[in-house]
Amino acid sequence: MTTIIFTTAIVLFCVAIGMALVRVIKGPSLPDRVVSFDVIGVNLISVVAVLGAILNTAAYLEVILIIAILAFISTIAFSKYIERGVIIDRKRNN
Amino acid sequence: MRENDVILQTVSKVAVFIILTFGMYLFLSGHHNPGGGFIGGLTLSSAVILLYIAFDVESVNKGIPVDFKLVAAAGVLISVLSGTGALLFGADFLSQSFAYFDLPLLGKTELTTVVLFEAGVALAVVGVVVTILINISEDV
Known part of the structure; x- marks a missing residue:
């Protein structure tokens, strides 16, 4: 019974990833793409967690942490690129 | 325009130590579990990159006064020397060995010479990744 529930959850997460992928490809603006990219990362974490269950x-807990760290850093880098146009700046001006 | 990075910098100050701890865990859990020098080094370098993103190059270089090119070179040197050490005992190049010791607090522990080789790999990966990303980010 629980296997059916978990499998259904994985299928639904994959549908969510597919819809977010449509937004990544079609997205009218860059912030749409960044947010849907973050959604894909969170859904990947959920898929791996359900797979471990x-x-x-x-054995999959390290995978969850790695995906979380990389999604966090890449989202921060994209956001800073949208906001400032530069990711790693030489010297702060404040 | 005055920049406001309070949330990013406050979160980064905590998250950097979590990522560093996880990187060391990945480095030490190699050889029996998923882990090892390469991905441990990549995780450690991602913590340094997060510092560079949240702050700026000059502040981080003042806080971590380390030339990362020298770190990469020292890592390769450690790896090669740990391989050459096997030649002194009549074994082949890069041969490794292990033994079991009774350590206080830890009990029966397996100590192996692969850790030295993996430490060199981790240092080389950290040095190379940080050097490449900092040199790419230099515009003008």
Whole structure:
């Protein structure tokens, strides 16, 4: 019974990733693409977590942390690029 | 326009230490579990890159007065020397060995010479990744 629930959850997460992918490709503006990129990252984390629950193992926890760290840093870098036009600046002017 | 980075810098000051801890965990859990020098080094360098993004190059260089090109070179040197050390005992180049010791607080622990090689790999990866990203980001 729980396997059916978990499998349904994974299918629904994959549908969500597909819809976010449509927004990444079509997105009229750059912030739309960045936000949907972050949504894809969160959904990937959820898929890996549910997969670990199905297989009843703790081996996927590092994968969750790695995806979370990379999604965090890439979202910050994209946001700073949209806001300032430069990601790593030489010297702060304040 | 005066920049306001309070949220980003406050979150980064906490998150950097979490990422550094996780990188060290990945580095030490290699050899039996997923992990090792390469991805441990990549995770450690992502923490340094987060510092560079949240602050600026001059502040981070003042806080971490380390030339990352020298870090990469030292890592390669450590890896090669740990491989050459096997030649002194009559084994082949890059041969590794391990043994079990009784350490206080930890109990029976497996100590292996692969850790030295992996430490060199991790240092080389950190140095190369940070050097490449900082040199790419230099505009003008």
